[in-house]
Amino acid sequence: MSTFSAIGEQREVDRNEFTPGIEPQPTWCPGCGDFGVLKALKGAMADVDRNPDEVLLVTGIGCSGKLSSYFNSYGFHSIHGRSLPVARAAKLANPELEVVAAGGDGDGYGIGGNHFMHSARENHDIVYIVFNNEVFGLTKGQASPTSPKGHKSKTQPKGNAKDPVRPLSMALAAGASYVARTAAVNPNQAQEILVEAIEHDGFAHIDFLTQCPTWNKDARQYVPYVDVQDSEDYDFDVTDRREAAEMMHETEEALYEGTVLTGRYYRDENRKSYQQEKRAIGELPETPLAGRYFDEGAEWERSYDFLDRHR
């Protein structure tokens, strides 16, 4: 039994519980891929029967950051690039919470890239959704870390000289234990992948292709898409790091050549989550730290008891 009564209620949860009662209509542009993430996340949370009071959704800044405004749960709309450290700590303070971090490709692979690398490396037991639309949308179309080489904008007047980052490969190299790519135009696959990510014990990274109909008109709407697990053209073992790495590389290349590959890319069920690692060496309490503050019978140590070393 948790100290917090919303946790582990064990009741059926309806996806509509995640729709805010007031102003349920997001402000994203018509046709925006972000609607797809919202829909898939609501469906996934209902599929695993998590209720709004036991979910903490931490978002960054940009169109994607507004996800927490349109998803009815505990939310933390943080600052640009910093959703991961906020989310990690909340999970450490209360591992019973279902913690999801989300942000855009600039947020996660650019300004917050350091946190992405280290959160994956440490294998925190959280889900990280990156809305990848290959552009900075809210600031009007500048090249983002995933924009194709040659992308023109007011700040790249001669076209982007930089090659895009490789999000899946980066996640794998850094240590993520679940890596997938899905697309807003494929809501069923997205919801299934989100369910897997939520149920995975470790850092689950989802590169979520979300078309930007306003600032990335050149880009395809990510259709047609191919699910690498369903296609006969691809055959690899998602638990084999080398095969996964090769498939990721091919997928990243293919996107810029017009082929949208999606699916599960890597899964390591054997790697312990950071929470498990810390608990094993006595660095994480057995019961959630946050609960201790609400337990009237809790005993609190005091510094007076450590004075021997100062005598």
Added chain:
Amino acid sequence: MTDDELIWRIAGGSGDGVDSTSQNFTKALMRSGLDVFTHRHYPSRIRGGHTYVEIRAADHPVKSRGDGYNFLLALGDSFARNPQDEAYYGVEEIKPLSENLDDLREGGVIIYDEGLLDIEEVEDFDERVEAHDWHVYPLDLRGLAKEHGREVMRNTAGVGATAALLEMDLDRIEELMEDAMSGEVLEQNLTILRESYETVTEEYEFTHDLRIPEGEHDEEQVLISGSHGIAYGAIDEGCRFIAGYPMTPWTDVFTIMSQNLPEIGGIHEQVEDEIAAAALAIGASHAGAKAMSGSSGGGFALMSEPLGLAEITETPLVLVEATRAGPSTGMPTKPEQGDIEHVLFTSQGDSNRVVFAPGDPAECYEVTRRAFQIAWDYQIPTIVVYDQKLSGEYRNVPASFFDREPNPSLGATLTEEELADAPHDPTGTFSRYRYDTENGVSPRSVPGQKDGHFLASGNEHNEQGHISEDPTNRVLQMDRRQQKLASIRTDLDEEGSLQTYYGPDDADYGIITFGSQQGTVEEAVERLNEGGQAVRALSVTELEPLPETEIVEFLDGVDEALVVEMNATGQLRGHIQRHLGTGGEKLTSLLKYNGNPFEPHEIVEGVELRLTGSADQPTAQTRIEPAAGD
């Protein structure tokens, strides 16, 4: 200046164990009944380079490092560089002697390791010894250590020689060595200690007068640094989460917390950078833990944006800022008080935070406890600013000082029962940021509590936390957040000010200072009053919200006040003047920013110059600003 006190300086190379040797010797002095105070000086270097620790011990309370010192133990530097001619850094091998002579008092005592230090290399050594009546005892400490143990044990030989020359009992030193070591290492060290003691006692004729002072404590004492004060204050307030990134001098607090937290059910996280560190503390606090983070100047700069996030989301948070000499990397291991403006104003928008500056290790404890109480009662970031000097400054404090109740309260946080009765919007979303409050504080829920969900947002938001740019809402939310500072000011005034006053009420000259210079100023005030002046000091602990009424009252009573601070631009003076308007013209700065803290005589000279109306500057290393006549 009398020699009823010992100021022992142990000098050597970084990495040669000067710190641990001095720590044990300090404890021995404390256990013998003396009051102690330590000051450490070290380079930003792992191995080698001029380093020393000074221990002041007397039969009466000691509040500063004092002026100069009277006993030098000069050890070798194992890792000294062997420079080419005319190198910038000079001959490092002799620095344990050559760098320390300027501050040695008349009639002072020198022990040096003749096994490692060649006095022929030290310029005018014999002339200076004679001119200052120094008493020099060369001893082959290295040889002694090698003979009975290992070379690194020469520190122990030095301590034995020190004890002999001071006619100090070895019992307490041996006791402490037995606590810290065992087996062969202990046996060898004990032999070296005794051999050295006996050699000095038997072979040298003592020409100096200095002997160990005698003292007695009414109750048991413990040796505590400013960093311990902060860490222990946090623990006693129920803080069980810390996130950080190593940076001198903040690392001390981070280390103490990281070593203790696993034993008491807490969580410590060393993370990728300081942006993450502050964001983690916010995340943990949001989820219901009492959490802290901290850094020094450069790392704290990275915390600017998370700090603003804590302000607008009203997430309780305590940050500590251990100032070192800036700008940029500055002088990493040297103290300065140049980050007041940084800490008060960093981050975009109107700042909304509390800032406290404790003045000694015991105050570090008290002030940190208060910082946590305010942060959680008012849902506001509270910053404890201190510096490299206070961080590593050890003093004795009665053990009973720490014998008090812990306070794990989450302040203005609702229980689930309270939450059920709290206001929600018609759709069931908890009204986390209500307009109508008594003191500006709208109670919060934490994730996992039933019917408590809300959005915490760095965007301006409405009562349920949803992003809102409505002008009326904006003004209401901004005013409510700012109202918290007025409420905190009232609370602080009613519950007793954290400021420290020193000197007679009817003084006609004032000194204002803050933080680590408090004790030095108090010692200067004592001397000025003994010298016939009427001087009183105010050490400002509450930098924000500033105790304007107290400062005005203080200034009303004096003709003029000298603001003593370790920076080049008079940041405390500027901060006070910005708030005071009238009255501010009574303030003059006494500044020091050469990497060393003030010594009491420098403050005495500064005040005397002002009192005589002289336009002179006190010393090459301190500055009066604006200068007389400006």
